Structure formats: structure tokens, C-alpha cells
Amino acid sequence: MVISMEFLDIMLWASLFIIIAGAVLPKKYGYKVAAAGWVLFGLRWGLSTPEFYLVEHNIMYTIACVLAIPVTLYLAYVMVKDERESLMVLTRAAAISSIFYFPFAYFTWLGDWLIGVTTSITLAAVNALGNNATASGNIVTLNGLKVEIILACTAIQSMALFVGVVGCIRAPADRLFKAFMVSVPVIYVLNVVRNTFVITSYGNQWLQIAPDMIVEWTGELPSYASFFWAHNVLAEAGSLIALVVISYAVISILPETLTYIRDIFSLIQIDNIKKNLRGEKVVEAAPLQRNK
DSSP states (O other), X not given: OOOOHHHHHHHHHHHHHHHHHHHHSOHHHHHHHHHHHHHHHHHHHHTTHHIIIIISOOHHHHHHHHHXXXXXXXXXXHHHHHOOHHHHHHHHHHHHHHHHHHHHHHOHHHHHHHHXXXXXXXXXXXHHTTOOOEXXXXXXXXXXXXXXXXXXXXXXXXHHHHHHHHHTSOOOHHHHHHHHHTTHHHHHHHHHHHHHHHHHHHHTTOOOOSHHHHHHHHOOOTTHHHHIIIIXXXXXXXXXXXXXXXXXXXXXXXTHHHHHHHHHHHHTSHHHHHHHXXXXXXXXXXXXXXXX
């Protein structure tokens, strides 16, 4: 059963407001409030699994949604049990990301403005490759095949993620600015490349691979196969690789983040999961010394 998006949106915003509250409250209360927010956040995405598998046909997001509930439950448990600093830093990053993203999602005029700008730039890029695409509103048409540019196509979520990462770290302003510049503007440019690739591949039917299988799974027309492989597989994989590379660049500029990342990853090691579930405390990762 696919749960209504309205209900899931209410859950998402409720979880983010609770996370923000947890980030600003004194630690005595903040850890418990933030943990509740993370549990609701994980539940929201876990309930979205049928949507991404049956409707969006997005394999990567489906896997992420399947893992969302057990991961957030576990991390929330550790957060309350040990009041672990790395998890509060993660909470602050999520809070800042939410505050950055909220205006674009809540104020229709602002979201539409960003969609319009992205559509215009994408259209120019598609036609710069020798295509003859047209746009009506936020719908780009190439060779009779239409692609709608929505808010998710603007990379606002990924940009918000890195705004949160940069914003939650205490470091000199010059390094914070450098980290921002190698992440947020670069993500937007790469996203235009991504949109251009998807529209060009779909409009020119470059990736008609196993169309019968795609039709059977999605119920779409055979021409959809090129969109599926370009958007749901290759573009998603490319985005993941880009985020890894950008993350490495940000960590190189802000090595303070690596301490928290190491600590969070230590929590999901099998031996440490067993220790935490037995009620034992796992030693926190030691801060790294920045080279002068």
C-alpha cells in the first residue's frame, strides 16, 4: 500500500521541527528531543519504501528507505544512552539543512523561481549540444518526449545537505567559505549537467535497454526505458559519485568533520552495535590534529 504524500509530508516536517528543537535546546533535553525527531524521520522514509519502488521505480532510494527505520532507531537509542557529541553535530547539520530548504519547499513563489531558473539553464545546455528542445513552463520537450523539472531537479536537497555540514562545524570563516564554494555551487552546476544528460538521452532515445522489462515493471511506454536508465540508474550513480568526491573536498578543507564521521561510522560496526545493544558504552573517536 502506498501511503498518501500529504501524510508523509506532515511526518517529514514534524520530524524536522522536532530535530531543530533538539538542536537548540540545552543538552539535558536536546538529546532526547532530537532522538524522537530522528525516529519519526526514519519512520517517514521507511513508510515511503512502496512509493519509491512501485511509483518512482528508484532502486537506490528504495534501499535507503528500507534501512531508514532500523538505522534511525539504533542511532536514537545511542543518542539517548550516551549523549554522543557526533550525533548532536549530525542533528545540528540536519537542523541547518532544514532551515535552508524550508523556504523553497514552503513558499511556492520561491520554489517556482528556482525551478524556472533551472529549467532555463537546462534548456540552454540541452540546445547547446545541437538539440532542438523547447520549454513550456517547467516542462522541457525534445523530439516529442517531455521531462518535467520539479523542485527535486534543482539539487536543492543536496545543496541544503552541504549547507548543513558546513554550518554545523566550528572553524575559521575562510575555511568555511572555501568548503561552501567547493560544494554548493559545484552541486548546482553538476545538477544542470545531470538534467541535460537525462533530457538528451530520453529525447534522443539513447538508452533503449531491455524496454520490455521496464514496461512490465513500470507500466510506462517502451520509450520510457531511456529515461529510466538515464535518470534512475546512471544519473543516480553519477550523483552518488559526485557527492562522495565533493564530500572528500569538504573534509579536506574542514578536517574537523572527519572526527565526527569516524565516530558515527564506528557506531555501525558490528562489534560496536553489539556493545551498544548490551548497554555498554563505545569509546568515542579521538579528535584529529590539523596539520599547521
